Amino acid sequence: MPSTIADIRKDYMLQSLLEKDVEADAIGQFDKWWEEAVRSEITEVNAMTLATASADGVPSARIVLLKGYDKRGFVFFTNYESFKGKQLAENPRACLLFFWKELERQVRITGLVEKVSDAESDTYFNSRPEGSRIGAWVSPQSQVIANRQWLEERENEFVKEHSEKPLPRPSHWGGYRINPICIEFWQGRSNRLHDRIQYTLKEDATWLIERLAP
Numbered sequence: 001m002p003s004t005i006a007d008i009r010k011d012y013m014l015q016s017l018l019e020k021d022v023e024a025d026a027i028g029q030f031d032k033w034w035e036e037a038v039r040s041e042i043t044e045v046n047a048m049t050l051a052t053a054s055a056d057g058v059p060s061a062r063i064v065l066l067k068g069y070d071k072r073g074f075v076f077f078t079n080y081e082s083f084k085g086k087q088l089a090e091n092p093r094a095c096l097l098f099f100w101k102e103l104e105r106q107v108r109i110t111g112l113v114e115k116v117s118d119a120e121s122d123t124y125f126n127s128r129p130e131g132s133r134i135g136a137w138v139s140p141q142s143q144v145i146a147n148r149q150w151l152e153e154r155e156n157e158f159v160k161e162h163s164e165k166p167l168p169r170p171s172h173w174g175g176y177r178i179n180p181i182c183i184e185f186w187q188g189r190s191n192r193l194h195d196r197i198q199y200t201l202k203e204d205a206t207w208l209i210e211r212l213a214p
Contacts, residue, residue, distance in 0.1 A: 012104040012188025017195035019211065026183040026199035026207050027071055033107065033185065034069075037100050049097040050076065055090040066096075067124060073179040074109060075116060077124055079141035081172045086142075088113050094178050104188035111180040121174035134158060136173045184212070 002008045023029040037045045046066040053059045060083065068075040074096060079085060088094065096109040115121075125133060138155045145151060180201065187195040196212035 011190050012194070013190050014104045015187055016189065017185060017187035017197055019197065019209065022185070022197055022209065024207065024209075026180065026201075027069070029185060029197075029199070030069070030107065030183065033100075033103075033105065037098075037103060037105075040100075040102055042100055042102050045100070047098075048076075049099075050084065051095040051097070052084050052087040053091050053093070054087050060084065060087060066098075067175070073111060073177040075120075075175050075177050077121065077173070077175045079136065079139070079173050080115075082141040084142075088176065094176075096178060106184075106186035108184040108186070109178060109180050110182040111178040113176050113178050116175035116177050118174070122169050124175060125169035125173065130167070133167050133169075134162075137167070137170050189214070 023032060034045075044065070047063050048066055049061050050064045051059060051061040062084065064076045064078065064084075066074060067077055080089075092113040094111065094113050096107075098105075098107040100106070125136070128136075134155060138158045139151065182198065182200050184196060184198045189195055192214060194214040196214060198210050198212050199207040200210070202208055
């Protein structure tokens with residue numbers, strides 16, 4: 001057992017990340033790493049840190065779940081009236097961070113944020129388990145509440161009132177898409193001399209690929 005926090009350390013030796021091995025397109029490179037992460041059976045492989053900031057620059061971060069991605073960007077769903085939703089309304093910029101420790105890898109995605117279409121939000125909402133759909137209705141996310149009992153009573157009342165009714169998506173709940181402008185791929189290496197390859201989106205929609213010092 002380490003005697004102090006400072007003594008906790010791990011040397012990374014699994015793989016390397018060289019310029020000759022990466023894709024020309026950042027999303028293509030993410031595809032490659034995503035498939036490897038999925039095959040590695042990482043627990044909650046789609047868990048990612050979402051960092052946001054208010055208009056005056058006060059930061060906040062939390063774990064959310066990736067629910068889809070393509071050339072346009074990376075999608076997650078939440079309550080628009082939550083703390084993160086309010087920060088995104090004030091400052092529509094965000095950063096995502098995946099940490100796949102089993103592969104000694106990180107992916108950091110910085111970009112501009114927009115809401116997905118109502119149709120996309122409806123489709124995903126209707127695919128969720130019933131309990132999760134009910135939760136989206138009954139929880140005033142990020143607001144102060146009296147206690148756990150208040151929440152459970154609110155849930156029970158909602159279930160009684162809507163047991164025989166269809167459950168549409170609430171207007172305060174839906175998806176966001178982060179349109180990436182910079183993506184960094186980090187591969188742990190020995191002696192803290194990690195590999196860091198950064199993709200920056202250019203005006204012609206191609207990617208500038210650069211190596212960063214660890």
